[in-house]
Amino acid sequence: MLKIFTVTRINTVLIVAIIALSILTITWHNQNHLLYKKTKSSQQDYRKIIAKQRQLLIEHSEQMSGNNIKIKAMKILHMQHPDKTRILAL
Numbered sequence: 001m002l003k004i005f006t007v008t009r010i011n012t013v014l015i016v017a018i019i020a021l022s023i024l025t026i027t028w029h030n031q032n033h034l035l036y037k038k039t040k041s042s043q044q045d046y047r048k049i050i051a052k053q054r055q056l057l058i059e060h061s062e063q064m065s066g067n068n069i070k071i072k073a074m075k076i077l078h079m080q081h082p083d084k085t086r087i088l089a090l
Contacts, residue, residue, distance in 0.1 A: 073079040
């Protein structure tokens, strides 16, 4: 009778442990899924920010390169703004 009682206790403890581990596994899976969604959303936001930054850098470099050419022409080549402009009829 004592042997049956201990076997029943062991089985009960095992069943409770399996149920607890199952609940923990479900919770862990749900947390991983939520983390994946947050990560994917933050990656999309990061890509948008990088795209905007690249666009701004390209626009800035275009402005600076035009300005640098103008400054270089004035300093090194001693070019000046024209006093008179002629219109050519085509």
